[in-house]
Amino acid sequence: MGENLTLVQAVRDGLRDAMAEDDDVLVLGEDVGKNGGVFRATEGLYDEFGEERVVDTPLAESGIVGTAIGMAAYGLKPVPEIQFSGFMYPAFDQIVSHMARLRTRSRGRFTCPMVLRAPFGGGIRAPEHHSESKEAFYVHEPGLKVAIPSTPHDAKGMLIAAIRDSDPVIFLEPKKIYRAFREEVPDGPYEVDLGEAAVRREGGDVSVFTWGAMTRPTLEAAENMADDVDVEVVDLRTLSPLDEDAIVESFEKTGRAAIVHEAPKTAGVGAELTATLQEESLLHQEAPIKRVTGFDVPFPLAALEDYYLPEPERIESGIRETVEF
Template identity: 80%
Template sequence: MSTQNLTLVQAVRDGMKTEMERDDDVVVLGEDVGKNGGVFRATEGLYEEFGEDRVIDTPLAEAGIVGTAIGMAAYGMKPVPEIQFSGFMYPAFDQIVSHAARLRTRSRGRFTVPMTLRAPYGGGIRAPEHHSESKEAFYTHEAGLQVVVPSTPHDAKGLLSASIRDPDPVVFLEPKLIYRAFREEVPDDDYTVELGEAAVRRDGTDVSVFTWGAMTRPTLEAAENLEGEIDVEVVDLRTLSPMDWDSIVESFKKTGRAAVVHEAPKTGGLGAEIAATIQEEALLYQEAPVKRITGFDTPFPLYALEDYYMPEAHRIEDGIREAVEF
């Protein structure tokens, strides 16, 4: 099988291209996704290849973009709308949770919404306000939505293809901090990475660390730095809804200790849900409280202060030590 050495954003583009070649019902729409190729160039070249009927430049109107995509999906198309930054999704929130998430239930299965809503998300690129939020927990709370966050180019393409082929709506959050941070061999052929399956990125016996998206790399760096002191297992969840609870519980039963790393605020974050489920499913294996290593309960800060807000390897190391030394 031939491969290409791609960045994550190139893998996203390749995933869209592959699915558009496979299925004429797949269309891309959003602000500047056509001739301009998108704010991060994730759709670069698609307009020239597939034309204006399948790569559609829209007005700056998030509710209109998502509402139009829902209508397309309900009547048989497979739209892939892009919101330029996840912090701009709020004007479309009603469309996402009141219509996309509920249409299958409200219509008793008559309609489904095979829509994949893409958005760059997370911090670390020194963007202005409303550009760096990590609000994935909003969407996991809504039954009927699937929430996907890739951490590698290979997974980005495979998860995006799986999302586009899925009959139900997916919120596909792309960690822009690692859009061009590294490259990986990605197959040219079409393939999928199954939704709802976590990946063990590093085996370990002393503590399980659960993370996703851009936080996977500093978590792995912290685990490597602790080698010889603490044997860290790193589990990349990849899909936040549905969550791979079996893998979480299985890993925790092996180690008896856990930490969760995410850049979203601590209060109401998914770290709390993971900790609660561990309590419910594996309490008798627990040797220490579950440590949450997260962003802070503040608005996302501007510019250099991002370095203090986002978990980085040294802060993750300290959190892992706390979980193990309790």
């Protein structure tokens, strides 16, 4: 049994279940307590679990992440929130120099079981530093897992799996779809395994790989093309580790691929996917791999946001380019 939840409600449900299950789990960040978070992802947790487990912090991202690393090293399971992923940069040194390296540095004596949550991506007409998609920064760093859900069901299950993981996870929540739709989410704790992609639509002509908020417009583009092109849509869900088996299996079935992400094109995760397919499945390839992405410019303000983000028409055009090669 369950109830129909939005993605942000599923995140809150996952936090509540994880905290009820394990007293070592705690939440910290700016306005996460009494205010319930800028997107209300932690609403109600302060009243239920108290100020020692739902901690309002100063506006100091390096301090939030550094404190959480210390907590994790000594046995707690902190879930720090950064209000927007574009505010993670002041904490970047903590993330790459300590959070990602603690297990290796201590030769396994310490682990860093923490989940760094942040709303990410565009689509809500936010100011500067609120809409970037910089997942590639964290995918590039060994020692970090990077998870990006695209559905409420996955958001709860992946978050609980991340909290139970003994290593650090960057958990990026696409805020464009925080309240875009609902689906049934089971009651109680459950896991959606990290590192496993999901085939959202079966197809035989072309494989389209995507994640996060881009999953829905990609599926819409696939349906728009259904009369003449059979599109398979693979939602990667976890970008580190990548589900290379699922990626290769889909590509070897179709022989053609497109990749959709809202981050800038240059050195985005789409480039890594392209290289992986070249290395593992070159002899199955029938056409160049097409990347449909954001542009290599700073994320624009509201007037140009819809132009910047891949939308169904541009995605469809990219898919047709590789199908018709």
